[in-house]
Amino acid sequence: MNGSAVADPLASNLVSEGRPCHFPDPSRGFKCALGRDLPDNGVVSASPALVLILFPFSPVPDVPLHFQSVSELAALLEAKTITSVELTQAVIARTQAVEERIKAFNSYDAADALAQAAASDARRAAGQALGPLDGIPIGIKDVIAVTGQPLTASSKMLANFVSPYDATVTQKLKKAGAVVWGRLNLDEFAMGSSTENSAFHTTRNPYNLDCVPGGSSGGSAAALAAGEAIATLGSDTGGSIRQPAALCNVVGLKPTYGLVSRYGLIAFASSLDQIGPFTRTVEDAAITLQAIAGHDERDSTSVKIEIPDYRTALKTKKGPWRLGIPKEYFGEGLDPEVASAVEKAISYYEKLGCEIKNVSLPHTEYGVGVYYIIATAECSSNLSRYDGIRYGHRTADAKDIVDLYFKSRAEGFGPEVKRRIILGTYVLSSGYYDAYYLRAQKVRTLIRQDFLNAYNEVDAIITPTTPTPAFKRGAKADPLAMYLCDVYTIGANLAGLPGISVPCGFSSGGLPIGMQLIGQPFMEADLLAIANAYDSAHNWGRRTPEL
């Protein structure tokens, strides 16, 4: 337990460019990037000489470009140590090297990315750089519109669709100078927890290619974890950012409902959907959120509030915080290794002087039921637009217009989408509306109230992000078993709250584990600061898979 340089996983990562990393041994000490010691991991102290050897300058020099953080790369770009074209070329080369194994992308346009990178370099040379995202390649889930690029939702229905406009978040990323990079795979129409429902291919978990990356934003999580992007965007309706983030050892943030515009996001369940970033560090999540948050008159549910400086908040908001542990999230079905990793993280907060309080969210067990009524009801309505008329798949053999609807939808949608449309249609149908939909909306009120009551006593709630680490492909063929994967993440969507998954360790089988922090509405600055207090001291998300 001496944390010597040779035994340190990050150190081996640093000295072996091209052959990054190892699975960390949770029993072993681990030094963070700043060389601070980690009391809960048993590292006694960091020798100044060691720090000097490992970190002669900041940012970290020998991590391959494709595995560096946004903040590190922004500093390198600003210092003109690297160009955006070099960085983008590195990401493209990495993608070409590993994508055959990971299958995170539905498509990518290397020439377009390099053109954006060249434009970024030209801006910088002219002294007109736009900020920390200028020149950084950011991958986009294939449900978010980018002008002139495919927009498929990983569905046969939209296999040939090319977006005629930019989503608001895409516009904002472009305004921030980011290199908009690639179309990332997902469960069809964002319905699923494994990307196995993609009509095109299943994405692999970079930490174990036999396992799923989670979903629905599995491509966004896997691409980032594998070094195929520097950050990515996903969307989260019941956990679709946080769950894959946890399974792939990256940070995933679902903002408060209404903070980020949904304009240009393919709708699944409009009262729950929210776009958010995947990043390697909480600081990177703050930087990315800064670029995409804000009121948009093209989304009528977008909220007019002042957007604080999230990155500054990481430094100014120091705690100690009051943190709630809901007993309902630590019961039956929780994998013991996940429980133990999250408990270790909680004890770290305790050591920081935070007050750890037991809280109760008594309606938790109804979350999955409420979610599968409300989300399917909304999806059955939203997906009625795919009728084969104006865009999307049209059947080749229709007797008449009504037959065209039936057959186009039958051919264009995959099984999970059909299942959810059928369920949603049922719960909204005459005679069942009150029993299912209205009742679910009322229980949703109670679930939301549970959280708001807890926030009278605590600043944020800590839970595991998922009950188990990544599971094998094909292991959850039964839809209900798959739905229950989202049990810890659904509450934040139903209540509209911000939630973030932060890497907090690995299972004995080498699979990543995530901790979820759920914050108060529109208090992302506080949530990020709380998450950063743990993340910046542990940096689990800087580990990289052996590929």
Added chain:
Amino acid sequence: MSVPADLNIDRIANLARIALTPEEKEKFSAQLADVLTNIEKLREVDVTGVEPTAHAFPIYNVWAEDVAQPGLSVEDALRNAPVQRDNMIVVPKVVD
């Protein structure tokens, strides 16, 4: 798991305008029965006097100035149409 008597899959598929194969009907009926059984749990909850939540943060009466904004060109708007002719989308005959 048996299918609830009131889950009429033909009626629902018709409402949803999706043609299902006999295999799909059988499979979905069984799977949805499972899900619905799980959802039955909600009946335990006392919701007397509880208001429904449609949105976590409802916003009412969002107004915009009544001013024309630039839209898509005809070419862009029709780029994804399955069949088009003379700046129009072609559909099967609706009225005889």
